Structures are given as C-alpha cells and as structure tokens.
Amino acid sequence: MERITIKNVAEEAGVSVTSVSRVLNNRGYISDELRNKVMSAVKKLNYTPNEIARSFFKNETRSIALIVPTINNPFFSELAFYIERELANFNYHLFVGNSLNNSMNEKEYLQMLDEKRVDGIIVGSHNMGIDEYDKIQGNIVSIERRISEKIPMIESDNYRGGKIATEELIKLGCKNIICISGNKNVDAPANNRVAAYSDVLKDNNMEEFIIEIPFSESEEEKLYRLNKLFHSNINFDGVFAGDDLMAKYIMNIANENNFNLPSDLKIIGFDGTSLMQNLVPELMTIVQPIERMAKTTVEVLLKLIKGEKVKDVYTLPVKLKAIPTSK
Amino acid sequence: MERITIKNVAEEAGVSVTSVSRVLNNRGYISDELRNKVMSAVKKLNYTPNEIARSFFKNETRSIALIVPTINNPFFSELAFYIERELANFNYHLFVGNSLNNSMNEKEYLQMLDEKRVDGIIVGSHNMGIDEYDKIQGNIVSIERRISEKIPMIESDNYRGGKIATEELIKLGCKNIICISGNKNVDAPANNRVAAYSDVLKDNNMEEFIIEIPFSESEEEKLYRLNKLFHSNINFDGVFAGDDLMAKYIMNIANENNFNLPSDLKIIGFDGTSLMQNLVPELMTIVQPIERMAKTTVEVLLKLIKGEKVKDVYTLPVKLKAIPTSK
Numbered sequence: 001m002e003r004i005t006i007k008n009v010a011e012e013a014g015v016s017v018t019s020v021s022r023v024l025n026n027r028g029y030i031s032d033e034l035r036n037k038v039m040s041a042v043k044k045l046n047y048t049p050n051e052i053a054r055s056f057f058k059n060e061t062r063s064i065a066l067i068v069p070t071i072n073n074p075f076f077s078e079l080a081f082y083i084e085r086e087l088a089n090f091n092y093h094l095f096v097g098n099s100l101n102n103s104m105n106e107k108e109y110l111q112m113l114d115e116k117r118v119d120g121i122i123v124g125s126h127n128m129g130i131d132e133y134d135k136i137q138g139n140i141v142s143i144e145r146r147i148s149e150k151i152p153m154i155e156s157d158n159y160r161g162g163k164i165a166t167e168e169l170i171k172l173g174c175k176n177i178i179c180i181s182g183n184k185n186v187d188a189p190a191n192n193r194v195a196a197y198s199d200v201l202k203d204n205n206m207e208e209f210i211i212e213i214p215f216s217e218s219e220e221e222k223l224y225r226l227n228k229l230f231h232s233n234i235n236f237d238g239v240f241a242g243d244d245l246m247a248k249y250i251m252n253i254a255n256e257n258n259f260n261l262p263s264d265l266k267i268i269g270f271d272g273t274s275l276m277q278n279l280v281p282e283l284m285t286i287v288q289p290i291e292r293m294a295k296t297t298v299e300v301l302l303k304l305i306k307g308e309k310v311k312d313v314y315t316l317p318v319k320l321k322a323i324p325t326s327k
Numbered sequence: 328m329e330r331i332t333i334k335n336v337a338e339e340a341g342v343s344v345t346s347v348s349r350v351l352n353n354r355g356y357i358s359d360e361l362r363n364k365v366m367s368a369v370k371k372l373n374y375t376p377n378e379i380a381r382s383f384f385k386n387e388t389r390s391i392a393l394i395v396p397t398i399n400n401p402f403f404s405e406l407a408f409y410i411e412r413e414l415a416n417f418n419y420h421l422f423v424g425n426s427l428n429n430s431m432n433e434k435e436y437l438q439m440l441d442e443k444r445v446d447g448i449i450v451g452s453h454n455m456g457i458d459e460y461d462k463i464q465g466n467i468v469s470i471e472r473r474i475s476e477k478i479p480m481i482e483s484d485n486y487r488g489g490k491i492a493t494e495e496l497i498k499l500g501c502k503n504i505i506c507i508s509g510n511k512n513v514d515a516p517a518n519n520r521v522a523a524y525s526d527v528l529k530d531n532n533m534e535e536f537i538i539e540i541p542f543s544e545s546e547e548e549k550l551y552r553l554n555k556l557f558h559s560n561i562n563f564d565g566v567f568a569g570d571d572l573m574a575k576y577i578m579n580i581a582n583e584n585n586f587n588l589p590s591d592l593k594i595i596g597f598d599g600t601s602l603m604q605n606l607v608p609e610l611m612t613i614v615q616p617i618e619r620m621a622k623t624t625v626e627v628l629l630k631l632i633k634g635e636k637v638k639d640v641y642t643l644p645v646k647l648k649a650i651p652t653s654k
Contacts, residue, residue, distance in 0.1 A: 063422075071398065071423075072408035072602065081399035084425055088432055093439075095390075096398075096423045098411055105415055112420075219605045248606050275399065278546045279575050279606065 004047045013041035063118045064301065065095040065109040069125040069215060072098075074273040075243065075290070076124060079143070082294030083122065090302060092119070100216060103127040113138040120301045123147060139304040141297055146187050152304070154297045154314045155189040161286040161318040162196030165240045165268040168284070168320055170204055172266050174238030177201065178229075180250075182242050183214035190242075193270065197240055209234065213242065223249055230257050237265055244269035244276040244285055251283070262323075272321055284323050289316050331374045340368035390445045391628065392422040392436040396452040396542060399425075401600040402570065402617070403451060406470070409621030410449065417629060419446070427543060430454040440465040447628045450474060466631040468624055473514050479631070481624045481641045482516040488613040488645040489523030492567045492595040495611070495647055497531055499593050501565030504528065505556075507577075509569050510541035517569075520597065524567055536561065540569065550576055557584050564592055571596035571603040571612055578610070589650075599648055611650050616643050 006024075010017045015037055023030055023038040041047070064087055068076040084094045095118065097105040106127055112118045113136065120139035126147060133140070133147045142153045169177050179197045182190055194210060201208045211229065213222055226246075230253050241247035247269030251261060259265050261282075269276070272287025296314050303310050333351075337344045342364055350357055350365040368374070391414055395403040411421045422445065424432040433454055439445045440463065447466035453474060460467070460474045469480045496504050508521045521537060528535045538556065540549055553573075557580050568574035574596030578588060586592050588609075596603070599614025623641050630637050 065420075070408055071411065072401075072405045074399075074401075074602070077404035078399045080423070081397055081425055084398065084423060085429065088424070088429060093392075093422050093424070093435075095420050096407070096411060097415070097420070098408055102412065102415060108420075219601065223605070245602075245606065252606075252608065274546065275401070275572075278550070279572065279579075281579065 004045045006047075008045055009038065009041045009047050012045055013037040060119050060305075061117060062091060063093050063095060064120050064122060065097060065112065065118045066122045067097045067099050067106050067109055067125055069100040070098045071096055074245070074275045075271045075288075078273045078275065078290050079124065079294055082291045083298060086295050086298040090298070099125045099127055110136055110138075113140070119305055122297055122301060123151075139301060141301045141304065143293065143297055144189055146189065149312070152300050152310050152312055152314070153189075154293055154300065154316070156288040156293060156316050156318050158189045158192040158318075159196045161270060161288075162193030162240070163200055164318070164320045165193075165270070165286050166197045166200040168322065169238040169240065169266055169268060170200070170206075172238070172262075174266055175206070176209070176236045177206065177238035177240060178234070178236045179208065179210045179240045180242040180246055181210050181212050183216070184212055193240075209236070213246070215242070219245075222246065223253075226250055226253055230254070239265065239267045241267060241269045244271045244273065244280070244283060247283055247285065248276070248280050251280075268320075277321070282323055283321075285321050286318050287321050288318055292316055331372045333374075335372055336365065336368045336374050339372055340364040387446050387632075388444060389418060390420050390422060391447045391449065392424060392439065392445045393449045394424045394426050394433050394436055394452055396427040397425045398423055401572070401602045402598045402615075405600045405602065405617050406451065406621055409618045410625060413622050413625040417625070426452045426454055437463055437465075440467070446632055449624055449628060450478075466628060468628045468631065470620065470624055471516055473516065476639070479627050479637050479639060479641070480516075481620055481627065481643070483615040483620060483643050483645050485516045485519040485645075486523045488597060488615075489520030489567070490527055491645070491647045492520075492597070492613050493524045493527040495649065496565040496567065496593055496595060497527070497533075499565070499589075501593055502533070503536070503563045504533065504565035504567060505561070505563045506535065506537045506567045507569040507573055508537050508539050510543070511539055520567075536563070540573070542569070546572075549573065550580075553577055553580055557581070566592065566594045568594060568596045571598045571600065571607070571610060574610055574612065575603070575607050578607075595647075604648065609650055610648075612648050613645050614648050615645055619643055 006017055006020050010020045013020065015034065019034055020038050023035050066080060066083055068080065071077055071080055080096055087094050097109055099106045109121055113121050123140060123142040123145060126145055133151065140151045142151050144155050146153055166177065179194055181194045184191060198208050213225055226249055239250055241250055247267050250267050254261055254265050267284065269283055269285035272285045273290065276283060293316055296316065300310050333344055333347050337347045340347065342361065346361055347365050350362050393407060393410055395407065398404055398407055407423055414421050424436055426433045436448055440448050450467060450469040450472060453472055460478065467478045469478050471482050473480055493504065506521055506524045509517055511518060525535050540552055553576050566577055568577055574594050577594050581588055581592050594611065596610055596612040599612045600617065603610060620643055623643065627637050627641065
C-alpha cells in the first residue's frame with residue numbers, strides 16, 4: 001500500500017514541502033493563493049496528512065478549557081479575562097464552561113481532555129468526586145479547589161486573608177464579629193479564611209459566629225438570608241463577608257436599616273476585583289492577586305503540558321485594602 | 328492504491344463497524360476497553376479515517392467562538408454566561424476571546440472559522456474593517472455591532488431605550504440633561520440611544536450636551552473625566568449614562584461632591600445586568616433583555632450553520648427600571 005506523502009502534494013501544488021506543511025498546520029502567514037493551491041492538491045490526491053492523524057490521536061489542539069461555577073461573577077470574569085490574555089500570549093485558545101447548575105459541562109470537558117480534544121483543563125469549580133478526578137490522566141490545574149494530590153493547585157493565602165481581616169475588625173473596635181462562610185462541605189481553601197477568623201477570635205477571647213451561605217445559592221436567596229440576619233436578635237458590629245458582593249449586599253441592607261456606616265458596622269469583603277474596587281470605593285476588602293493567580297495557573301499548566309515538574313500547591317499573597325475613613 | 332477501510336479496523340479489533348465509528352466520532356458511551364481495542368487496530372493498520380479528513384476540510388467542530396471587548400464587564404460576562412448555557416444545550420462548546428487591546432484575537436478566530444476549526448463566530452466587538460469581514464465566508468452573527476449586510480445582527484432597541492430614559496428624566500423634572508455616549512466613530516447601534524436623546528430634547532426645546540467617553544478607555548480615565556465634569560462650569564441635574572458602571576461612577580462622584588441623590592441629580596444607566604441590579608438597587612436603568620439576546624444569538628447562529636434563512640436584524644425590546652423613591 002503506497003501512501004501519498006506531503007512531497008506528492010507539494011509537487012502537485014507546485015510549492016515547497018515547507019509551504020504545504022505551513023498550510024496544513026496553520027503556521028505563519030498564509031496567502032489565500034497558497035492555501036487554495038495546497039488544498040486543491042490535497043483534495044485531488046485524497047491526501048490525509050499524518051499531522052491530522054497524529055493530531056487526532058495525541059497531538060496538541062492549542063485549546064484549554066476553563067471550568068468556573070459561573071463566568072457571571074466579578075471574581076471569575078476577571079480571572080477568566082487574565083487567563084485568556086495569558087493563554088493568547090502563548091497561542092492557546094480558551095473554552096469557558098459554567099458548571100453551576102450544569103455538571104455535564106465538567107464531565108464533557110474531562111472527556112474532551114481524555115480524547116485529546118483539549119490540551120488541558122483549568123478547574124475553578126468542581127461537582128465531580130475526587131475519585132473520578134483520580135482516574136483522569138491529563139493536564140489539569142485547579143484554582144482554589146483541592147481536587148487530588150495529583151492535581152496542582154493555585155490558591156491565594158486564604159488563612160492570612162482571614163487573619164488580616166479579623167484582626168483589622170478588632171483593631172477598628174468591633175466586639176461582635178460575624179463571619180459569612182461559603183459551603184463548608186466543599187473542600188475549598190476558602191475554608192481557611194474561616195479557620196483564621198476562629199483562631200483570631202479565640203486568641204482574643206471573643207466569641208465566633210459563623211453563618212454559612214453557599215456560593216451556589218441564588219442572589220435572591222442570599223439577600224433574603226442577609227435580610228433575616230438583620231431582623232434577628234443577633235448583635236454584631238463587624239462582618240467578615242464571604243466575598244465582595246456579599247459585603248456590598250450587607251452594606252446596602254445596613255443602610256436600609258439606618259445603620260451608620262462605618263461607625264455602627266464595619267464590613268470587610270474578599271476578592272478585591274478591579275470592578276468592585278471601582279464601583280464601591282468605600283468597600284474594605286482582602287485583595288486576591290487575581291492577575292498573578294491567572295498567570296501562575298497558565299504557567300503551571302504549560303509546564304505540565306511540556307512534561308516539566310511542577311509544585312503541588314502555589315499559595316499567593318493577599319493584602320488588605322483598608323479605606324481612609326476607617327483609619 | 329488500496330485504502331484501509333473502517334471494515335478492516337473493525338475486523339482487526341474484533342468489534343462491529345458501528346463501534347469503531349462511535350469511538351472515532353466520540354459518540355455515546357465508550358468503555359476504555361473498546362477504545363483501546365479500536366485505537367490499537369487503528370494504529371496497527373495505520374488507518375486515517377475518512378471522518379478525520381472530512382472533519383479537517385468541512386466537518387463540524389461543535390465549537391463556537393465569542394469575541395467580546397472584555398469578559399471582565401458585567402454586561403459581557405452575563406451575555407457570555409447565557410450564550411454558553413444555551414450553546415451547551417445544543418452540545419456546542421464556547422471559546423471566549425477578549426479583543427480589547429488584542430486585535431490579533433479577532434483575526435485568529437476569523438482564521439479558525441475560515442479553516443473550519445470553529446463552526447461559527449459571535450462578534451460582540453470588532454476592530455477589523457468591514458471590508459475584511461466582507462471577504463469572510465462563514466457563519467457569523469454579531470451582537471450590537473453592524474458589521475456588514477451579510478452578517479445578521481442581534482441588538483436591543485437602543486433608540487427606544489434612549490427615548491424612554493430621556494423622557495423619564497424630563498418627567499422627573501430635569502432641566503439640564505447630559506448624555507454620556509460611547510465612541511461615536513464605531514458603527515454601533517448604541518449610537519441610536521444618543522440619537523433618541525437628541526430627538527427628545529429637541530421636541531422639548533431643551534439643549535443637548537453630549538460627552539463622549541469611549542468604552543475602550545480605562546476605568547481610571549473614565550473616572551478622571553467624570554471628576555473633571557463635576558468641577559467644570561457645566562450645570563446639570565440629569566444624566567443619561569452610557570452604561571450602568573458609568574452611572575454608578577457618577578453616583579459616587581456626586582455623593583463625594585455633596586449632591587443629594589436623587590433630588591439634586593437624576594441618573595439613568597443602561598444594561599440592567601442582574602449583577603448591577605443586585606449590587607446597586609437604587610440605580611435607575613434601561614434594562615436590556617440579555618438572556619433573550621443570548622438565546623436569539625444562538626438560535627440565529629445555529630440556523631446559519633444548518634443553512635436556514637435568517638433575518639438581517641433582530642431588535643429586542645428594552646424596559647425602564649425606575650426606582651420607587653423617584654416616582
């Protein structure tokens with residue numbers, strides 16, 4: 001069985017082998033004329049290039065998938081923005097999938113990874129169990145989720161964030177500090193924020209009060225529960241909120257209930273996206289290094305793809321954004 | 328030249344032709360065992376299936392690319408969220424590319440469309456000229472951008488939005504209404520908001536005052552220019568802002584300058600994303616039907632892909648979100 005080779009195609013098209021290869025691999029500038037010549041020859045000879053076969057079985061796709069709970073959230077949209085920009089620098093395209101209310105999405109992308117239809121996956125959220133992830137061979141990096149020991153994780157320093165926030169609230173004179181946590185059953189490093197909050201309160205002989213409001217709840221549910229909190233008999237003069245949206249909701253409800261902010265109630269959020277900092281400049285928050293998290297994620301994933309060694313966990317520093325009036 | 332066929336592969340693997348086809352097309356549930364058998368046979372016989380060749384030349388990829396200025400913006404992240412969800416229903420995956428500060432992204436996706444590496448493109452932003460788009464053959468739908476007569480557009484009813492907003496400000500007693508517009512040189516239907524503003528003011532014998540602040544400017548530049556406006560000798564008691572972020576910036580600056588809101592100054596934004604409505608409930612705005620825009624976009628694109636007829640322009644209704652205190 002004699003195979004048609006790239007040489008035959010080059011001869012038929014009247015161009016060089018390099019030119020044929022460039023067209024077939026979409027490398028560099030390719031004129032319409034060149035593409036037409038090569039494609040006509042390819043079709044005439046019924047040539048199925050080895051590159052295609054190779055790409056089908058194991059070659060690179062230059063595509064990465066990012067799975068987030070929802071892109072419609074300032075933290076994840078800023079993270080996705082920087083990840084896409086960074087990947088574009090390395091000539092990769094980015095699929096974005098929302099996993100909230102759609103666990104199929106996650107399964108499908110994992111299947112695509114398995115079938116080499118994407119070169120790697122960035123997991124910013126997962127519904128599937130750790131067992132299922134353990135079975136998967138492939139280039140996976142997670143952000144703020146400890147999925148398995150085989151999958152490197154990029155996180156911000158959640159414990160330190162929780163510590164700084166709680167200490168700041170105490171410094172500002174708060175006596176009763178509430179902490180709004182996400183879902184404690186999810187194995188997320190974000191739980192370390194709550195651990196730090198507890199530790200700091202214990203050190204200061206203060207009582208903790210943790211309210212669990214899962215991220216996956218609708219905004220309406222979150223607002224309803226926060227409203228209920230304000231009409232309960234719980235007294236509080238400080239809140240360490242789960243994220244900046246939650247912090248702003250609490251500010252709004254406090255204003256509606258005639259609290260004087262920040263004198264009656266001090267609130268510290270988490271995330272510090274540029275959007276929230278621009279929109280709500282009076283918001284105190286723990287700023288995650290989102291751009292750096294994105295860059296580190298891409299760096300680690302590309303290393304995995306190249307078969308290079310990577311660390312288990314990358315913990316990036318956070319910082320307090322205090323507001324002038326609170327000093 | 329005798330070609331290896333799918334039948335040879337099936338025989339070699341000891342499975343049915345249907346099973347081989349399923350593995351090669353990634354259709355349905357495929358056990359690891361089946362995949363291994365088929366792949367071993369494929370490799371042993373050096374089989375390059377016709378499907379791959381076909382897919383290379385014209386087959387579907389089940390991938391769509393969305394180009395937005397930046398995903399890191401509430402309007403575009405909400406739009407992307409709904410587009411992704413809708414596409415997932417039809418078994419398509421979504422690439423997201425940011426074109427702001429990266430015009431290469433747009434070019435690359437158009438090239439991918441040309442090379443059939445994506446099945447379609449949704450353009451929510453473009454840097455390239457109309458001439459270049461006219462040359463492209465392929466399934467393209469635009470959102471809020473009139474690119475060419477060959478490319479169907481989904482828009483919200485911008486003129487009506489501008490009309491409702493301006494009339495509401497007049498109804499609320501405003502005498503000097505400013506309009507913040509985007510870049511007037513971009514051929515965007517959003518310019519119709521400004522046209523409506525002008526028409527309504529003319530009808531009411533009021534003077535117009537349009538300030539152009541392009542979307543592509545950094546948030547810092549926008550804030551700087553809005554601050555300057557408040558320290559100029561321009562008098563105004565009403566603002567029709569370009570979008571909700573701009574509206575909130577103006578609210579913040581007005582508060583800093585001891586304006587009493589809304590009695591001293593009425594502000595109406597545009598977009599009405601769920602994020603901004605939840606975060607800033609006191610914001611008056613023109614609500615675009617973002618979910619419906621996303622659904623219509625996907626519907627039109629899938630029709631194009633199937634070769635069905637579509638309309639030139641789809642204009643979807645907007646509505647005013649007034650706030651109780653301003654009534």
